[in-house]
Amino acid sequence: MTQESVGRILVVDDEERIRQAVRRVLTDAGYEVFSASDGVEGLAQVEQHVPDLVLVDLMMPVMDGMEFLEQARRRYPDLTSVVITGFATVEKAVEAMKQGADDFLAKPFKPNDLRLVVGRARARAVALQNLSIEKSRNRALVAAMGNGVLVVDQAGETALANPGLARLLGSDPESLQGMPCREVLPWPEVCGCLELAMQGVLPVSEEGRRQVCLGQGDKAIHLQVNCAPFHDSRGRAVGAVAVFDDVTAWSRLDELKNQFVSTVAHEIVSPLAAVLGQMQNLGQGLLGPIEERQKAVIDRARERLQSIANLSKDLLDLSKIEAGAMGKASRLDLAPLLREAVDMLEDRAREKEQGLTLEIQGELPAVEGVAQELLRMVVNLVSNAVKYTPAGGKIGVSARAEGGGVRLVVADNGLGIPPSEQPAIFQRFYRVKNAETRHIPGTGLGLAIVSRVVESHGGRLEVASTPGQGSVFTVHLPSAPE
Ligand code: ADP
8 A cells, every 4th residue: 555645845956865865765754755956947846746845955056946945936935945055054044044944954964854854844834734725715705705794904994805895885895905994884883893893892782783774765775784803812803804794685574574564453453443342232232132142152253353453453563663663762750650550450450359569669760761662561561460360369560770770570479481481482472372371362472572672672571480389570671871
């Protein structure tokens, strides 16, 4: 079996004896060795074999070692080289290394010296090659990406703009090279984000993400931008990269979906309310006497219609909240809003003989929010507590100032939620289905609305629940800026 080559080496030396000795030692060590007796022949061999490493004598006829190295480097700039020299020309070897040779070997040398120097140079050649492969792979990757990519250096100047970004900006990648970020991008907030990334002070909640828009109206392109720093080997940020993702199609789809849902829901809500009203009149005998059996059928039909009406209302509200159409944000005192929500549900709690209490501890700081959204949030939490707590149970709503905001708690001693279901209850249409909840009507949208409202108010939502013992929903809302 022939040994596989561990590297290609070219020896350029006018002394036949040296060439042969080097060839023997290095071939035994597993290298593939080529040789040339002067610089001109050496250059031809470089062209033909593209060696990983050249060993070159400095003093040669026709073309000396220095001239050879210079010309070979012009063709392959990262060619690794070892200079072979006699005792008398150590200065020349030093000179050659200053000009980029990687090591030198003084004649006469022992096979072991040769193996050592070549091994070292070969390791360096491999490292350089890996580096250049990685560089080329990254360049190809960035150039082939459909997304826009901008790399800025410490001074905030463009180190690289890929064709994807150039296409978005309507220019060519080369013309952007070296230009300040603020002249390349029409969005100062993205440049600001890149600067923050480099300073290592990106707010964790934003994680360097920005939404920007190019153009207007139907032609607008919506972009999601992610900014992140990159570091040197000592961990210092030496630049930052921004990746631009065209999310126009998603934004349009989202808009369309919201429009569709709100139109459909809106078209359903009013006629349903009218039908429900008429059926109530029918059921109460206001339009003439009805039998027990007829009343039972009307009541069942009303129940079904009521659940469609609830679903339409929830869908409509959710799409309004997502579109920011529930109302304008203002500085609010939560206390009256909590009283209103509790008042709205008092009758239902009384019907189930539940104790429903409200406790506001001390003064609450004002919050900045949309009153209708916050009211909906509290009503949903309290109505769930009423719904999922058996008759005779207890529901407590409390609020107090905490950590520069308000901490609102809705607690009940009802059915509780199995731990495995807790992560899913805030998803749209998710309902816990078991023997106890099966007959309780709902849309699965109540907590999705709560979570959306909390999120849009910059708050935090937590649930703690034990099946058979009850649930505690806690909302933290930040206080309004002074
Ligand atoms: P639904 O319309 O089903 O009430 P929600 O989104 O409001 O929808 O709630 C999702 C699920 O979470 C409910 O189906 C219910 O099983 C569970 N859940 C919500 N609140 C409570 C609570 N206070 N106690 C027990 N289970 C609850």
